Amino acid sequence: MTEARPTLRERRRQDLTTEIKAAARTRLAADGLAALSLRAVARDVGMAVSALYRYFASRDDLITELLVDAYTAQAEAVEAAVAATAGGPVPRLRAALLEFRAWSLAHPVEYGLLYGDPLPGYQAPTDRLQLPGTRVAALLYGLVDAADRAGRLDRAVAGARRDRLPAEHVDQLDRWRRRRVPDMGLDAVVVTVDLWTRMQGLLTLEVFGQLRPVLPDVTAYFTAALDDALAAAGLTAG
Amino acid sequence: MTEARPTLRERRRQDLTTEIKAAARTRLAADGLAALSLRAVARDVGMAVSALYRYFASRDDLITELLVDAYTAQAEAVEAAVAATAGGPVPRLRAALLEFRAWSLAHPVEYGLLYGDPLPGYQAPTDRLQLPGTRVAALLYGLVDAADRAGRLDRAVAGARRDRLPAEHVDQLDRWRRRRVPDMGLDAVVVTVDLWTRMQGLLTLEVFGQLRPVLPDVTAYFTAALDDALAAAGLTAG
DNA sequence: TTCTTGTCGAGAACAGTGTTCGCATAACCC
DNA sequence: GGGTTATGCGAACACTGTTCTCGACAAGAA
Numbered sequence: 390m391t392e393a394r395p396t397l398r399e400r401r402r403q404d405l406t407t408e409i410k411a412a413a414r415t416r417l418a419a420d421g422l423a424a425l426s427l428r429a430v431a432r433d434v435g436m437a438v439s440a441l442y443r444y445f446a447s448r449d450d451l452i453t454e455l456l457v458d459a460y461t462a463q464a465e466a467v468e469a470a471v472a473a474t475a476g477g478p479v480p481r482l483r484a485a486l487l488e489f490r491a492w493s494l495a496h497p498v499e500y501g502l503l504y505g506d507p508l509p510g511y512q513a514p515t516d517r518l519q520l521p522g523t524r525v526a527a528l529l530y531g532l533v534d535a536a537d538r539a540g541r542l543d544r545a546v547a548g549a550r551r552d553r554l555p556a557e558h559v560d561q562l563d564r565w566r567r568r569r570v571p572d573m574g575l576d577a578v579v580v581t582v583d584l585w586t587r588m589q590g591l592l593t594l595e596v597f598g599q600l601r602p603v604l605p606d607v608t609a610y611f612t613a614a615l616d617d618a619l620a621a622a623g624l625t626a627g
Numbered sequence: 628m629t630e631a632r633p634t635l636r637e638r639r640r641q642d643l644t645t646e647i648k649a650a651a652r653t654r655l656a657a658d659g660l661a662a663l664s665l666r667a668v669a670r671d672v673g674m675a676v677s678a679l680y681r682y683f684a685s686r687d688d689l690i691t692e693l694l695v696d697a698y699t700a701q702a703e704a705v706e707a708a709v710a711a712t713a714g715g716p717v718p719r720l721r722a723a724l725l726e727f728r729a730w731s732l733a734h735p736v737e738y739g740l741l742y743g744d745p746l747p748g749y750q751a752p753t754d755r756l757q758l759p760g761t762r763v764a765a766l767l768y769g770l771v772d773a774a775d776r777a778g779r780l781d782r783a784v785a786g787a788r789r790d791r792l793p794a795e796h797v798d799q800l801d802r803w804r805r806r807r808v809p810d811m812g813l814d815a816v817v818v819t820v821d822l823w824t825r826m827q828g829l830l831t832l833e834v835f836g837q838l839r840p841v842l843p844d845v846t847a848y849f850t851a852a853l854d855d856a857l858a859a860a861g862l863t864a865g
Numbered sequence: 866t867t868c869t870t871g872t873c874g875a876g877a878a879c880a881g882t883g884t885t886c887g888c889a890t891a892a893c894c895c
Numbered sequence: 896g897g898g899t900t901a902t903g904c905g906a907a908c909a910c911t912g913t914t915c916t917c918g919a920c921a922a923g924a925a
Contacts, residue, residue, distance in 0.1 A: 397893085398893070398902085402902090426883090427883065438884090439886090440903045442884075442885085443901075498744075502744075505743050506736075506738075507739075507836060508659075553855070555848070555851050558842070558847040558848040558851065561842055562842070565840070582841065586828070587828065589837070590825065590829050590831060591824050591825075593832065594824055594827060597742065597744055599827070603820065604799055609793035609796040612793070613792050614824075634921085635921075636920095664910085665913090666911070676875095676912085677874075677875065677876075677913085677914080680913075681874075685913080
């Protein structure tokens with residue numbers, strides 16, 4: 390184990406890495422990505438710009454780490470909300486989506502980076518972001534699957550929904566299901582996509598301020614749309 | 628009329644303005660906003676950087692003009708699709724939303740600027756963007772209103788939908804309605820917001836690539852969701 | 866036509882950016 | 896302690912948006 394006794398240098402490196410990321414995160418939230426300057430970050434932590442390159446290969450590399458942290462923080466918030474919710478998988482699913490909204494509204498800049506328009510010039514490294522970026526989605530699919538296995542997914546409702554959708558759509562989902570979640574039922578996948586696109590679509594509009602002129606406060610609408618989507622999916626509380 | 632005989636200088640100014648914007652638009656679509664450099668644009672049109680400032684007060688000013696152009700082009704595309712569609716307001720509404728999607732997918736970078744995460748550091752001048760930015764929305768509200776007046780909005784369905792929504796939500800919409808579209812029925816507004824948020828929410832996810840891993844081709848799903856939303860709104864073709 | 870006025874283009878300059886390099890200093894391992 | 900490695904620093908390079916000055920040219924008046 391090299392972890393046994395971390396050398397002084399390793400400890401300082403770790404500390405400085407998190408300190409740099411913290412400073413960058415603050416500047417990011419305050420001024421946005423475009424105004425995130427390495428020189429400003431260096432000034433904040435009290436070192437020369439060039440010294441930053443001992444910790445991050447480039448500005449893009451720093452951004453990538455911030456993305457990983459944001460994905461992780463968001464996933465942990467949602468997971469905590471799920472864990473704190475009593476009841477079956479459906480109430481937990483509801484809590485997960487409500488917490489997903491809460492975190493996103495509290496971190497609009499990060500949300501924009503994670504789910505907003507692709508950063509031009511910045512090529513997201515899949516190997517670094519694949520896992521943390523799919524944690525929330527995996528949790529949601531898992532909850533719907535759990536609901537399905539617990540008999541909380543009304544197969545009549547879900548089946549009717551599936552029959553009403555075009556075959557091309559369901560086929561695509563089935564291909565993805567076989568590759569990624571072969572143990573899940575197709576109906577559960579169809580229903581999860583319905584639910585996820587509706588709620589995240591609405592949330593994205595809200596976070597980006599598209600609804601503000603018409604709807605200053607989206608809270609009631611979001612909750613209603615969530616319950617609506619759950620019911621339309623055939624997911625019953627219990 | 629100063630327009631009577633445009634002097635040679637005025638004509639050249641007009642031409643160069645559109646040429647600069649065209650070059651900037653090309654670079655924008657190719658490399659994204661962050662990489663949109665005035666020097667590169669100047670090189671493309673064959674003039675010095677400083678000369679650009681005779682035509683645009685700043686980079687933000689140029690961007691604003693590009694936004695106006697994008698809003699306008701998008702609105703014109705949607706309006707053309709509506710005009711080219713035979714039948715009542717509901718088929719036209721359908722055509723409008725389908726064309727909205729088509730234009731957005733063909734211009735992802737512009738879409739990101741118009742509806743994506745707010746540009747950091749760039750303060751959108753409301754006076755310049757208010758009108759062009761609401762043209763499509765105004766068209767949609769108008770079409771739903773027309774459908775309502777033509778008896779194509781099933782008041783039983785729409786009313787039931789309204790009753791199922793929280794009072795806080797409906798009240799907010801009613802306040803906005805009284806201020807902005809006092810001649811429209813409340814049900815029509817409620818239903819338009821339902822329709823618009825669902826379709827634009829889904830579209831935003833698609834344009835930003837959020838659905839790609841699961842759904843490489845969203846076409847069938849979008850159309851199905853559109854027909855679904857129209858039916859749920861109580862909007863019947865005719 | 867000539868003269869004045871306003872417009873326009875070019876080039877230099879300034880402050881800012883991300884990134885690289887060479888050199889010194891410190892911590893590590895043997 | 897000596898050799899090795901990691902770290903910090905400052906200068907430099909090629910960019911960026913923006914401002915200024917200066918000369919050239921078109922527009923309108925005398």
